[in-house]
């Protein structure tokens with residue numbers, strides 16, 4: 580997806596391809612994090628002293644340090660990148676001249692992403708306990724959070740693409756004016772796309788999370804032989820990489836609903852300072 584090309588950036592099928600590619604990024608980021616223990620102390624504030632009077636957790640400290648460096652190389656001037664922390668420094672690079680793709684908006688759901696990641700995701704993919712690999716687990720946490728944030732905030736581009744479709748624009752405008760979030764959610768929901776996504780995701784998680792060895796049949800990987808494939812379980816009870824049902828569940832309960840919330844909240848701000856075309 581080239582965000583410097585406006586037509587590209589609002590093509591719904593190309594946007595859906597971006598979300599499909601981000602499935603791979605998210606699954607592999609989760610697999611990488613799952614190799615370390617929960618390391619709960621990295622999520623608790625006040626456990627460590629930092630080089631300034633920062634009061635947050637080890638992960639929040641690490642994330643803010645990372646985001647400051649990324650901000651200086653203009654990461655957050657891209658319309659598809661949203662930071663978790665602030666304040667952030669100005670870029671040292673001149674900002675790219677992105678065409679005006681999204682309508683001006685303040686939607687950033689990273690605080691919800693962080694809460695759900697710590698409460699619902701990490702405990703479900705990691706073994707309990709503490710393996711002292713705090714830097715490694717925090718590095719993987721940041722990669723998971725950034726991938727989830729990108730995927731969920733792509734909801735803005737999806738919403739803009741749907742809003743600009745003449746077929747529904749008048750309806751969206753009426754629903755936005757009446758503040759009818761429920762009806763907007765219904766109009767933007769595409770159950771067939773969601774169902775196909777969850778089916779594809781389960782197969783991907785089964786295959787990506789497996790140890791592909793010579794003696795594992797393709798049927799076994801695809802779960803055709805009826806076994807509920809414990810991903811990467813070598814049959815001797817050793818730690819598996821990640822469970823396919825955990826990946827599907829986090830998309831169903833968290834990634835898709837939050838993406839749609841971003842779509843709705845983006846549309847709720849869509850008419851501010853906007854002059855509709857004459858025929859609308």
Ligand SMILES: C=C(O[C@@H]1C=C(C(=O)O)C=C[C@H]1O)C(=O)O
Pocket residue numbers: 595598737767768769770772773776834835836838839
């Ligand atoms: C992203 C879209 O909008 C909604 C959100 C989806 C998702 O988060 O995967 C899928 C379909 C829609 O219900 C889309 O239409 O592709």
